[in-house]
Amino acid sequence: MACRLVIVSRAVSPLAVDSVGTAGRGSRVGARRDSCMDGERMWASCFPSSLPHSTQTVTDHLSRARRISNGQGLHGAQAQFVRVPLAEATLLKIPVVVTDDEALLLGDIFSTGYFCAENGLTALRDQTPQEAVVVVVGCGPVGIMAVVAARDLGCTNVYAVDSVKERLELAERFGATPVHLHEGDPVGTVKKATDGRGADVVLEVVGAHDALSLAYELLRPAGILSSVGVHTAPEFPFTPSQGYDKNLTYRSGRCPSRAMMERLLPVLEARKYDIAAIVSHHVGLDQAVEMYRRFEGKVDGCTKVVFRPWE
Amino acid sequence: MACRLVIVSRAVSPLAVDSVGTAGRGSRVGARRDSCMDGERMWASCFPSSLPHSTQTVTDHLSRARRISNGQGLHGAQAQFVRVPLAEATLLKIPVVVTDDEALLLGDIFSTGYFCAENGLTALRDQTPQEAVVVVVGCGPVGIMAVVAARDLGCTNVYAVDSVKERLELAERFGATPVHLHEGDPVGTVKKATDGRGADVVLEVVGAHDALSLAYELLRPAGILSSVGVHTAPEFPFTPSQGYDKNLTYRSGRCPSRAMMERLLPVLEARKYDIAAIVSHHVGLDQAVEMYRRFEGKVDGCTKVVFRPWE
Structure with a gap:
């Protein structure tokens, strides 16, 4: 089971989710009921977006929106439920052929x-x-x-x-x-x-x-x-x-994740590269501290860890 | 009358002429008699060249040759006679429609x-x-x-x-x-x-x-x-x-002058821009110190000075 995204569109302020990619299944809560469907697998990058993306070379924080961090805004996407600001523009549907791990990497690492x-x-x-x-x-x-x-x-x-x-x-x-x-x-x-x-x-x-x-x-x-x-x-x-x-x-500079995600989708759909091969560990959140230690120490073949907060 | 260039090709070491562009009439002295003709008007950039130029994006000092300065090598092209290292590759003929001042600017300023x-x-x-x-x-x-x-x-x-x-x-x-x-x-x-x-x-x-x-x-x-x-x-x-x-x-970075000179020649030949309009003064070398002072002080409309060492 993938984590669930609690989707709120048209957030009052453009808030950044301080993480590196989130993938999950949507639960609609926000006002814009047309932006996604209950239970659909969705992408979210770690940066919310509010602009058209096809030709965007900059992340929102570089244009209209501002990056909000250091205790301000909403942080922590390594969770079972995530509020996604500007969800209507931020989220993308995940095609069936793309796995959860791949979608997760697409949001920041691959892009x-x-x-x-x-x-x-x-x-x-x-x-x-x-x-x-x-x-x-x-x-x-x-x-x-x-x-x-x-x-x-x-x-x-x-x-x-x-x-x-x-x-x-x-x-x-x-x-x-x-x-x-x-x-x-x-x-x-x-x-x-x-x-x-x-x-x-x-x-x-x-x-x-x-x-x-x-x-x-x-x-x-x-x-x-x-x-x-x-x-x-x-x-x-x-x-x-x-x-x-x-x-x-x-x-x-920072990757304009949402635009890149959309552009890179065909690469993943074509199944040309097994990018998820970099994921060495899938663990629950209770092992987070230990896995951060191992990743930092570059030990035990720890190349990339994916958290499953619901396990 | 333009200054005379004393042309020596196939210099033992690639020496830099420490100036910003030189244009003049060639007097052949070097061994390679086919590289230019007596009395032809020639360009020299402030950087000698030894490589093919059509696709070069770097100056020689960035590739095979080394820039030589601080008292080493040969300096001072604000003179009536100039030895041009690697003349065969460094010099270009000046078409009749291009004036001396334009050729001078082409060697570094315009390029x-x-x-x-x-x-x-x-x-x-x-x-x-x-x-x-x-x-x-x-x-x-x-x-x-x-x-x-x-x-x-x-x-x-x-x-x-x-x-x-x-x-x-x-x-x-x-x-x-x-x-x-x-x-x-x-x-x-x-x-x-x-x-x-x-x-x-x-x-x-x-x-x-x-x-x-x-x-x-x-x-x-x-x-x-x-x-x-x-x-x-x-x-x-x-x-x-x-x-x-x-x-x-x-x-x-430094302009790859010789390659740019060759590419920009058609722009000058087409007489599209009066680039020599930036030259505010033509003076003899005896006024050099004073003109350097004025240029440095940005006074008296001193936008660009051309020295005529033979005057």
């Missing part, structure tokens, strides 16, 4: 990885994705999805860097050449693969200063650094002058 | 402004250049050329920000809406022109911390900041987190 890859590859000018050498820095769930996306977008030369064996194995399974951060030689490997030039596109998904620094180092002159990592360091690991000397293109 | 505009506009995804609102921050020679380029690339809504009256007049002459940095309200003007959204593309050509900061402030979410300013500040005026929150695309 963010895809967004990161697309941000990098659409900025290429003198190369096709097939010609480009792409490096993914960080093989957590989003990094693995970035590998899937790069492959889906036509890339044949994708390297994936991480320090966790299970993650590198997943990256390899999805078509990347794995390079261990410490035991391997990421910079040397990429230099060798590019006649000393460096990667054409680097996808940084970690959100750590060191990861962004490595991404910059891996990049060739006039290459593209696409970052979806949420950084807390106050400074970039490179100066404006270094960016200039490398003719850098730097693209960052 | 850099064009590069900046193109970097910004080619990163647009959901808009055409005609739909985009573009702001040029800084109306020195390169900024004015960025205005010309944005217009040439199809933009109809171009704003130009500076604090010098003559520069703003030039920007307006080339099709931009001038906004005085202090007497006007750049952020308010752009917000008003975009329903509060901000500029779609901002072109920063100054190389100052404040200019980059204003450029970031002017930019809409998911907008493109294209910078060709040579920055010396050790830090960006925005944090990685701010870049993320704005879904920023940041593009910077």
